[in-house]
Amino acid sequence: MTRIVCVQLAPRVGELDANHRQIVSTIAETRADILVLPELATSGYVFESAAEAAECAIPPDDPKIGEWAAAINGDSVVVCGYAERGPEGVLYNSAVLLDSTGILASYRKTHLWDREKLFFAPGSQPPPVVATRFGRIAVMVCYDLEFPEYTRRVALDGADLIAVPTNWPEVARPEGERPPEVVIAQAAARVNRVAIACCDRSGTERGQRWTEGTTIVSDDGWIAATAGPDGRAEWDADLVSARDKNISTRNHLFGDRRTDLYGLSR
């Protein structure tokens, strides 16, 4: 079994050092095979200006990210979101997948939400699907998850688990209902038979409330774990079972697709 853990941190906007220390201590103290941390865990989210966003961004070779890798216990894998300063000062809302040797894969969010468009450039590459000792892990960020084409893509690329650092701004929902993003994750998991670990953030930032909706969805689309008051969601997963896409004697989730009829290049 593979222990997947999400820890719902509360980064503070602009406080890079404090946020970094929080990430390092969480990595060092969490017993997990796969640890998922929030989107923009280094920087906070609610920037007042492009200048402030730029001050909060770090390049992928920043020593801080090396310290995350150094803090990793044994063979564990960590996925964490950060504000990336790319070439020529262009900013990206990025996530890295690391083990103790350093960065295994990077991803720049391609579907940007609302004011993110003022600060970040969208990525130009699809999510990586990385073969790790625990299974194949895809990385996408927050609003990316709401495009079923994208979750399908990484499933077709062989993902066993989609790791999703998120910052979900709180939205209205009917009494007793789960956050809409979780319902979307459940459906994506079910129709692709792939597990999905969404790590949200907590706290209130410049008046913005967060859903605090951290949830791990099993590969059959049900809720495997949600964050309790301690902000942690944990699930011991059998990720390999997700590779069997036969869902009846005569049905295969991918084999049944009728790509001739989808017309989705629009």
Place this chain on the structure above:
Amino acid sequence: MTRIVCVQLAPRVGELDANHRQIVSTIAETRADILVLPELATSGYVFESAAEAAECAIPPDDPKIGEWAAAINGDSVVVCGYAERGPEGVLYNSAVLLDSTGILASYRKTHLWDREKLFFAPGSQPPPVVATRFGRIAVMVCYDLEFPEYTRRVALDGADLIAVPTNWPEVARPEGERPPEVVIAQAAARVNRVAIACCDRSGTERGQRWTEGTTIVSDDGWIAATAGPDGRAEWDADLVSARDKNISTRNHLFGDRRTDLYGLSR
């Protein structure tokens, strides 16, 4: 407002005349702008042999379907599933969209579930999206709904409502959870801002239990209505609101798509 009604009938396998009378009386007695009836409402579902399925199938010009149209109240529109005998005796799991003048559109299910593959040929055309006086209605059948490419397609084609005749065989689900097909419908509605009306069947047929999960999902992905003990789900919908795909100041559900990154022709 547009009154959408689903009526969860219990057809009996092979009893064409009784099933037909049930359809006619339901059409005649239901006050609805858009009435959705189950998949294979004419024939039942659990066929013992290809010969039995063939005996249960009718061509699109069968007088029975003319009687459905004749039973329609005023301007109403009806969607109903039936076992179709096509050219050269090929069978299809089909649905028609009718008004009082007759058939406005026909659709043959393209994603066939399990033993349906023994009896039916898959359709070769995507779901129609039909402009009616109540809005644009797409028609698909049961398992079709579980392909997010398909719900996306009809949304891009302009659907305000997806009408889905279904026969959902009961599957295990955790205590307190909705049927998985409903969760999939909620996500499809939310990511496309399109309403979805799923009309399931009821009863037990040759040992097969049905979910009896008839549900209308609003265009924001929440549950608008489910069938009560009388098997009816009713919702007064504002279908036109679904046409605005802007979900924030800077986000448009379709405009945000990154078709360059989906790679879905596989």
